[in-house]
Amino acid sequence: MNEWKKWPIELLTKDDFPKGLRNISNPPARMFYRGSWDEKLYEKTITIVGSRRMTKYGADIIKKVIPILVANGITIISGFMYGVDIECHNQCLDCGGKTLAIAGGGLDTIESQYNEKLYTRILESGGLVMSEYEPNFKPTIWSFPQRDRLMSAISTIGVLVIEGGIKSGSLITAKFALKQGKRVMAIPGPINSMVSEGTNWLIKTDGAEMITEISDILKETNSVHVQTDLFRDYADLSEIEKKIIVVLENEAVTVDELGQKLKISVAEIGRNISLMMMRDLVEENGGKIYLS
């Protein structure tokens, strides 16, 4: 499991810091990193932060956003924490992108076992895991917010917040970004979701740009591939499938609710949902059916 230990820990002095880190008010004295050093990594970067308690909504957004960012040659920076962070790293690696993790603790202290796989994956893909703390430093309650200033500083495009509570580390990163004069972007979320309170608040108070499509993020960069939303061809559907799609376009519901709305037995709905899942039309999470 700990193949990542094969990579040696390298020391980075102030002069070798990437540009973003040199110009902040309280830069770290030195940095540690594992992985292969490449200046190109820092040329075009975006920091994505978000809640540890990521919901299905957050995961969906990440799935949509990251591939396009990667296609534009942008390095994804995140915090190596479970939830949105890990999802971003993984999604980026899945698309063959480069990613950089800035840990809240030392490079030898690993949060949990499933970070380990990711750790190795990042290193194998030519990415970096870095930290300002001594390798065996255990992350503490203050080290995360302290680390957050680096997260915002290192990005060239800005900070994107995908789901974050009102008192979350994501907002701390956003505040650092504002102080440092960086762009702050946020994805709006459902107003009854705890983990969207922070992002919605940022947008409401003009702390962040509201991102509703991917081109919003890329408008100031010279991007090449801006894909508009995938156009779905629903022509080849049965009557009942069409009805199901119409309901799901508005909101994700359970099989029970579908049955109630369409006045069809749950057994019948269940059969159709299974078949639709096989064709990647819908997906299921925590008992609810979503359009995929």
Added chain:
Amino acid sequence: MLTKVSSVANYGLKAVEIEVEVNVAEKGFPSFGIVGIASKSGEELKERVKTAIINTDIDFRPMKVTVNLAPADLPKDGSGYDLPIAVGILSSMGELDMTREKAYFYGELSLDGTLRHTRGVFLLAVLAKEQGIKNIFVPRLCANEASVVEGVSVYPVDSLKSLILHLRGAKKIVPLETVIVEEVLSDIRPEFDFGEILGQETAKRALEIAASGGHNIFMMGPPGSGKTMLSRATAGILPDLSERESLEVTKIFSITGNIPAGGSLIRLRPFRCPHHTTSLVGLIGGGSIPHPGEVSMAHRGVLFLDEFPEFGRNSLEALRQPLEDGSVNISRSAGSISFPAQFMLVAAANPCPCGFLGDIKKECHCSVHQIMNYQKKLSGPIMDRIDLHLNVPAVDINKLMLDSTDGIMSEKSKNIKLRVIQAREVQRKRFDKVIDIHCNADMKNVHLKEFAKLTTDANLLLKQAVNKFNLSARTYFRLIKVSRTIADLAGSLNIGDSHVAEALQYRVRNE
């Protein structure tokens, strides 16, 4: 003078005839000695018998009383020996004449001489029939248990006094009339009706399938989503207990003292929901004198394990044998005992320790480690024996209200039960010649080829599903079994793609 009275001791699920020998000697140092029973029970028993006799206005003079419960090597517990001992003493004292036809006496005495509800009376009656004993004297409160056994006259005894009068011929006790089992078994109403549960149609459908095919089922959902209610109602959609089954259940209920006062045959399928702190012995059975556990009390019924991952690891492991064999074997130095334990397992769990993971309104307060540890417990050999897995999401009260005004009522248990019975009948015919297989869930992989034929379309769909959802071989076979049951419910000979499609809804989510 020496008197011998016959009574019965329970060991496991068997009643054994014992002989109560009582000697009352006018000579010798006055004492009350008892042998053949563990000393503690003996001490308590002595006080009850002595006081009950005194309070029945019998002059119990200081004498040397010796009681022997034979055979001495048979472990005896329970309190049913009070009555035979009291009768023996009275007879030895010359108060009664016991030179009559052999009969069984059984029951616990209260200090005022009345008889209490005593467990194990049903088994006593069954033994009496086997041994050709015509008369049995048991407490009135549990005499109904015995009254279903044909060919045995059951004398319901209120108190020691009334028994004395009966045996002296002064005032006869009228024996109970034999109750016909079939009559008792008709007209059963379930404790909970599915019709009373609004919403949760998917869960109801899944439980219908589970009940039809004898599958075990696992439900995951937040607190308050109705998991307990649903499983309670499940006992009501299972086919009625047959006569044989009813007798089996009554035996277990009788031995554990679970038949209420005045109750007779158990007609409802049992529903047991042991708390997750229940000890291993409490769950599986055991003890120095082996006693049935919850799995046996749920025999022929539903065993509901709420907060499934909170059960001790040992307890869950120990469930494997009953799930596999339908019985529990308990070995003691005195011998080994087998308790039946054929039940339908309904397991339920929250998605995380606090229960609100993924809930949009309430925040989950668990750490990732807690969640991982919790869900880790939801894998392993026990989960392999569960065929249907489903999510039971919380139901929005407002939506429920809306529905009931719409006039849509949930289907009644009675109707669901009819379909279940039909599907079971199909299975009974199918497995007529196969030993040890009664329902689809019992099928082993080798049987699937013969009994669960898939149409070409169904086969194709299943193969696609294996790739798409990354299903293991085990899940694959489980899916076929569940599809078989769904096809049976639909009255279809072969398994079609629509049956497989529905079964896919109940697959294991996180393997």
